[in-house]
Amino acid sequence: MATRTKSAAGARHRALGLTDDDLLQMYRTMVMARLCDEAQFRLNRQGKAPFVVPVSGHEGCQIGSAWPFRRGTDVFVPYYRDMGICLVAGMGPRDVFLAVFGKKDDPSSGGRQMPAHWSSAALGIITGSSPIATQIPHAAGIAYAMRYRGQDAVVGCWFGDGATSEGDWHEGLNFAGIHRLPVVWYCENNRYAISVPLSKQMAVANVADRASAYGFEGVVVEGNDVLGCYEASRRAIEKARGGGGPTLIELKTYRFHPHTSDDDDRTYRSREEVEEAKRNDSIILFGEELKALGILDDEAIERQRGELKAEIDAEVDRAWDAEDPPAETAADHVFAASGETMGFRGFAR
Ligand SMILES: Cc1ncc(C[n+]2csc(CCOP(=O)(O)OP(=O)(O)O)c2C)c(N)n1
Numbered sequence: 001m002a003t004r005t006k007s008a009a010g011a012r013h014r015a016l017g018l019t020d021d022d023l024l025q026m027y028r029t030m031v032m033a034r035l036c037d038e039a040q041f042r043l044n045r046q047g048k049a050p051f052v053v054p055v056s057g058h059e060g061c062q063i064g065s066a067w068p069f070r071r072g073t074d075v076f077v078p079y080y081r082d083m084g085i086c087l088v089a090g091m092g093p094r095d096v097f098l099a100v101f102g103k104k105d106d107p108s109s110g111g112r113q114m115p116a117h118w119s120s121a122a123l124g125i126i127t128g129s130s131p132i133a134t135q136i137p138h139a140a141g142i143a144y145a146m147r148y149r150g151q152d153a154v155v156g157c158w159f160g161d162g163a164t165s166e167g168d169w170h171e172g173l174n175f176a177g178i179h180r181l182p183v184v185w186y187c188e189n190n191r192y193a194i195s196v197p198l199s200k201q202m203a204v205a206n207v208a209d210r211a212s213a214y215g216f217e218g219v220v221v222e223g224n225d226v227l228g229c230y231e232a233s234r235r236a237i238e239k240a241r242g243g244g245g246p247t248l249i250e251l252k253t254y255r256f257h258p259h260t261s262d263d264d265d266r267t268y269r270s271r272e273e274v275e276e277a278k279r280n281d282s283i284i285l286f287g288e289e290l291k292a293l294g295i296l297d298d299e300a301i302e303r304q305r306g307e308l309k310a311e312i313d314a315e316v317d318r319a320w321d322a323e324d325p326p327a328e329t330a331a332d333h334v335f336a337a338s339g340e341t342m343g344f345r346g347f348a349r
Helices: 020-045 059-068 083-091 091-098 135-146 167-178 207-214 226-241 273-277 282-292 298-321
Strands: 003-005 076-078 153-159 181-189 215-221 246-250
Touching: 003 020, 003 091, 003 153, 020 059, 020 083, 020 091, 020 153, 020 226, 020 282, 020 298, 059 083, 059 153, 059 181, 059 226, 059 246, 059 282, 076 083, 076 135, 091 298, 135 153, 135 167, 135 298, 167 181, 181 226, 207 215, 207 246, 215 226, 226 246
Parallel strands: 003 215, 076 153, 153 181, 181 246, 215 246
Antiparallel strands: none
């Protein structure tokens, strides 16, 4: 049975070793993700962005869970909804919009992949394929390789609740359990796989309950409690780094928008349900927590929002004006020339 964690209120961040400035940075990153999301939807409605994948609603669980990783050495294996994870890993709004517009300098694929198929060799972000859960065996394999090479690194792998019905998911977790690999699994459980509700995905109450079948701990965390996500994640990362093996962390969350810009969620969930979830928005809850601690006030929140919006609007314009990939390079990195290794050089020690 999975354990359920919930942190005590108060200045709990100090007990977690976080400074006031850390909290401000976390909050800023959450708002940045939200505003990038709003901008990409606007661009979609303007006909400038053919397809976008929303993050809104998931910011708290993404920023909280990714924050304790060591940038530069640890490895991030995100899925398409993980803009917030990639912002923590070191991407910025320009990277988001270069991908949205399919530009030459899109760091994820040079404009070859769909948007939200995040990737950066420099930042340790592993690209994912569109088929759900294919990143799970990749994450297990990377963790195995890193341990085999004696590297001091932990792999974080994120996915939705729908991914946990896939064979790849079970194979990857089983392998990680057998070899006690340094990987932390994060399920962003937003209760739907597009239109399919959780009750049609599994017959147990929590995704985390499944961890016991693979011989490691499963933990359920309220996904809109940023510091609760941080705390559970940090503990699991430290455990993995110390040789204690994997943990499955289930982050209970909700997506506020349709699955993608091509979905109509009115066909499978009520407006009341969506509005109810929005009342528990992690950005509002964290903002209230920071106000109660005297770290932020309403004026500072508004000012920061305005500054971030201006920054994001400028990055949208720069990305829109950026160069398109030259037509003659359309097949580069898509088909390997005979004997070519697709550019893979192995992970640096
Ligand atoms: C193997 C496979 N089956 C179906 C799809 C179509 N598909 C794309 S996203 C998605 C829903 C996945 O839901 P979940 O894992 O819960 O993540 P969420 O989108 O809710 O964040 C599906 C079924 C796919 N991409 N790959």
